[in-house]
Amino acid sequence: MNEVLRHKHEKWGKNMRKNLWMCSALAITLAACQPTDTSKDTTADTPVSSSKTDSRTAGYSASRNVYFGDLHIHTKNSFDAYIFNVRVTPDDVYRFALGETLTHPSGSKMTLQGPPLDFVAATDHGAYMGILPAMDNPDSPMSDLDIAKRIFSANDQAAILRNFQAVGLSVRKSEPIPEMYNRDLIDRTWQDTVATADKYYRPGELTTFAAYEFTSVTTRSDSGNTFGGGNLHRNVVFKGEAPDRLFSVLDSKNPEDLWDWMDDERSEGRDVLAIPHNSNVSDGKMFDLLTYEGGEMDPEYTSQRLRNEPIIEMTQVKGTSETHPALSPNDEFANFEIYELLLGSPTVSKISGSYLREALARGLALEEATGTNPYEFGLIGSSDSHVAAGAYDENDYWGKVGIVDGTAVERGSVPPGGSKTWEGVERDPNAEGWFSKWGAAGYAAVWAEENTRDSIFDSMRRRETYATSGPRIRLRFFGGDVSADMLDATDMVEQGYSAGVPMGGKLNVDAAPSFMAWAARDPRGAPLERLQIVKSWNTVEGPQEAIYDMACSDGATPNPQTNRCPDNGASVDLTTCAPSTSQGDPELKAVWTDPDYETGVSAAYYVRVLENPTCRWSTFDALKAGVERNPDVPATLRERAWSSPIWTSHSQ
Numbered sequence: 001m002n003e004v005l006r007h008k009h010e011k012w013g014k015n016m017r018k019n020l021w022m023c024s025a026l027a028i029t030l031a032a033c034q035p036t037d038t039s040k041d042t043t044a045d046t047p048v049s050s051s052k053t054d055s056r057t058a059g060y061s062a063s064r065n066v067y068f069g070d071l072h073i074h075t076k077n078s079f080d081a082y083i084f085n086v087r088v089t090p091d092d093v094y095r096f097a098l099g100e101t102l103t104h105p106s107g108s109k110m111t112l113q114g115p116p117l118d119f120v121a122a123t124d125h126g127a128y129m130g131i132l133p134a135m136d137n138p139d140s141p142m143s144d145l146d147i148a149k150r151i152f153s154a155n156d157q158a159a160i161l162r163n164f165q166a167v168g169l170s171v172r173k174s175e176p177i178p179e180m181y182n183r184d185l186i187d188r189t190w191q192d193t194v195a196t197a198d199k200y201y202r203p204g205e206l207t208t209f210a211a212y213e214f215t216s217v218t219t220r221s222d223s224g225n226t227f228g229g230g231n232l233h234r235n236v237v238f239k240g241e242a243p244d245r246l247f248s249v250l251d252s253k254n255p256e257d258l259w260d261w262m263d264d265e266r267s268e269g270r271d272v273l274a275i276p277h278n279s280n281v282s283d284g285k286m287f288d289l290l291t292y293e294g295g296e297m298d299p300e301y302t303s304q305r306l307r308n309e310p311i312i313e314m315t316q317v318k319g320t321s322e323t324h325p326a327l328s329p330n331d332e333f334a335n336f337e338i339y340e341l342l343l344g345s346p347t348v349s350k351i352s353g354s355y356l357r358e359a360l361a362r363g364l365a366l367e368e369a370t371g372t373n374p375y376e377f378g379l380i381g382s383s384d385s386h387v388a389a390g391a392y393d394e395n396d397y398w399g400k401v402g403i404v405d406g407t408a409v410e411r412g413s414v415p416p417g418g419s420k421t422w423e424g425v426e427r428d429p430n431a432e433g434w435f436s437k438w439g440a441a442g443y444a445a446v447w448a449e450e451n452t453r454d455s456i457f458d459s460m461r462r463r464e465t466y467a468t469s470g471p472r473i474r475l476r477f478f479g480g481d482v483s484a485d486m487l488d489a490t491d492m493v494e495q496g497y498s499a500g501v502p503m504g505g506k507l508n509v510d511a512a513p514s515f516m517a518w519a520a521r522d523p524r525g526a527p528l529e530r531l532q533i534v535k536s537w538n539t540v541e542g543p544q545e546a547i548y549d550m551a552c553s554d555g556a557t558p559n560p561q562t563n564r565c566p567d568n569g570a571s572v573d574l575t576t577c578a579p580s581t582s583q584g585d586p587e588l589k590a591v592w593t594d595p596d597y598e599t600g601v602s603a604a605y606y607v608r609v610l611e612n613p614t615c616r617w618s619t620f621d622a623l624k625a626g627v628e629r630n631p632d633v634p635a636t637l638r639e640r641a642w643s644s645p646i647w648t649s650h651s652q
Helices: 003-023 027-032 050-054 090-097 131-135 147-154 157-173 183-200 255-267 299-308 356-370 427-431 453-462 492-499 615-624
Strands: 065-070 211-214 234-238 272-274 310-316 378-381 442-450 465-468 472-481 500-501 506-509 514-520 526-540 542-554 587-593 601-612 640-643 644-652
Touching: 131 183, 147 157, 157 272, 157 640, 183 644, 255 272, 272 299, 272 310, 272 453, 299 356, 310 465, 310 506, 356 427, 356 526, 356 542, 356 601, 442 453, 472 492, 472 601, 472 640, 472 644, 492 500, 500 506, 506 542, 514 526, 514 601, 526 587, 542 587
Parallel strands: 310 378, 378 465, 506 644
Antiparallel strands: 065 442, 211 234, 234 272, 378 442, 442 465, 465 640, 472 500, 472 514, 514 587, 526 542, 526 601, 601 640, 601 644
């Protein structure tokens, strides 16, 4: 933001923050490690083509390495980042991923605590990409536009917010503001984004992708002239070559039109996939039982959706979309970083149709009715950072948006006004409704032969991916003819691949299916507490689910009546955030056979691994400030990872 707007933020103070609750909601809500040591988990895999063999990097492994990355990061080229003083560029996204330090708009420093990332993409909104920086540049003709003067030169705070709100309304309605919609400038900004990704691509060290965000929003009848609505956003990621012009919500807000465009791009030799995110606030539309226009989902629809959207982003700053306590009342770990408000609105999102676990069952119901399942997707996590740097660590959290959530006071983890307690203080509605409810960033994890565009992209397409809430937990999952004696074999993973399918795969079964899972802690994270398998299926009564603990820490075994591990007794000292150190394991592994298998019933299974409890970012903030923690947010959490599912179908 220019100095005029910066000054206004300082002058407006508390009044501006109150107005932001409704007036600038649109902007706020829009807004890897080294290759794995495979000495223990190695395997032969499918043959590698000669062309790929010729270009193998030093880290190549036929058994596949785990790589950690982030495929959802914004810079100043996103309109909802620039307005909040974000000035970082796509170059900064890759510099941060490589381990360099960036400066937050609030002035603090942002540096990865762990090793550099393995793969990353800058994903600015395609709508108005690069337009706001030009409007704020006196050397650009865009600065002479009336709307530019109203946004960046007005003396009235309400006028600035009102005029910026028009940008969000334009995006929601898919109706460009004619004077702002400089398509040549958008094209040049996109082409520069592609060139920057190419510049930083270092096979074997850092994989970069040309990518952007398609920003579709659903509308309720009471949305009015606001940005309020459900999130149907997708990040669009190109495998290699990218076109000169992108397809944004200003071309069409229907995701099915995006898929048509992607199919056309693929026919021109440019492979591409889209990654839906924040289904938790999609108002029930991300995993609906009907198409965008309300039609029936037929085999052609399913084929196109799976071809273009093989994975989803299941966790990020704006909430985790695995499940909701209302959908999973028997899952004691369901209430994890739940965020429920629609974009730019105080309205709660519709729960049904917004969460992964229910969607897996819905997909099986659709398959039974139509013969095809549109909800066979793999999982990843990411950040949705709007400051070029994901805040992945709870003990070093810098928010998501920019200057409005850049300090502990502004994000609601420290009492305002210098108070040491929360008693009697006037709460900031932005912090209460949004910022304090947001979580630290997640990671995308993939199992790939090497750290290259081809290998990582192919892993995403075959869904051999998983999501983490922040720690770099290593997780393997296989289904098929697996047995307990494989667990301690030096070629455990080789046997897993040869015996069946990895995460993201499909099994045809005529008896109870068996699965093998293995997880190893992040050396910088907490010990592991339990390894679980989650089953989703469908009956005439609707979506069904069951959770089974596969492996327990500290030598314990699951109770055969409850299928649960006993509590291992791990705790956290909230006066120091020091976790207990005598409980938990560095590794958990198990082979499990479904004890409740019903002949002829298809199901989806995925693994969830939980760490011992640790302090949430908000507790760390309060501890650093020497104040009472916010009593309305959890003090601790259990970091975790989730595998992509394995689907079973029955023999005909």
